[in-house]
Amino acid sequence: MNTAKIYLPKGSLSAYIDHYMMVDIDWNAETLLSDVWRLIPFGQISILFLYGDPHHYSLRNAEEEMRVTPRSFVVGQLRNPIWLKFQGHTRLTKVQFKPAGIQRIMAYQMDELTDLPCIALEDIWGKQANEVPESLHEAEDDLARVKILDKFFIGKLLPKSPQEAYVEHTLSQLYQSTGNYRLADLEQQLGITGRQLERIFRAKVGLSPKEIGRFIRLNTAFSRLNKDPDLSLSKLAYELGYFDPAHFSKDFTSLTGLSPSRLKKKSTAEFYVTHGKCFANL
DSSP states (O other), X not given: OOEEEEXXXXXXXXXXXXXXXXXXXXXXXXXXXXXXXXXXXXXXXXXXEEOSSOOEEESSOSSSOOEEOOSEEEEXXXXXXXXXEOOSEXXXXXXXXXXXXXXXXXXXXXXXXXXXXXXETHHHHTTHHHHHHXXXXXXXXXXXXXXXXXXXXXXXXXXXOTTHHHHHHHHHHHHHTTTOOOHXXXXXXXXXXXXXXXXXXXXXXXXXXXXXXXXHHHHHHHHHHHHOTTSOHHHHHHHTTOSSHHHHHHHHHHHHSSOHHHHHHTOOOOEEEETTTEEEEO
16 A cells, blocks of 8 residues: 655654654556655755655756656755656655754754755765665664654754754744744844844754745645635735735745646646645645
């Protein structure tokens, strides 16, 4: 049976890792699910470990020649959609980090990874990164894989930075307000300038607070339109804080690669992935 199951990390890792997703799909036996997926940016970085057949990716569309992924890689913060194509037997684990989570295990400025959809983990952690897929492949079941991942990432935890409090507070306000929280209010609450906050945010998250707010609004729009295609675009645009539907449509198209009206018509056979674990079959 083809599956995509979600598991939660244990202990302290739950503050930094959103979830583990175990995917097992034999494309030779799959008849309902499209083998082309479009990944819509949602403001979170992920790590993938492949222990089945590799998959391919493109930054432009699903028709052009695609690149092959390594066995272990990081998907940095994306600001545009990417296309994935699968074949053979896909067996992988995706580690979905919370918006500022990966900076607790990786001593990088996160904006160095922005717009990079496939960074070989071996380039960051050496050959140790390629030992993980082997262990996951040999594990007897998914629960054993969760234990392997928990042990690996606990061993990678870095000391907590005092700047984390700024980032966490900002993220909390942005999510609570569906991305519409005012930067001036954050400056007053945190006691730092907007420029300082943006510098910290880019280093820890890989995007600015404004960009994260935009992603929150547009992913909310995607989910609502996918659930209710009859929803008025004008009403939705104003509810999400846009001045007019035209700006909303332009923003939505930039992030997803298709217009809101085209999404409403469900005019594509691609499989859409957003929110890290929200799958939409259009």
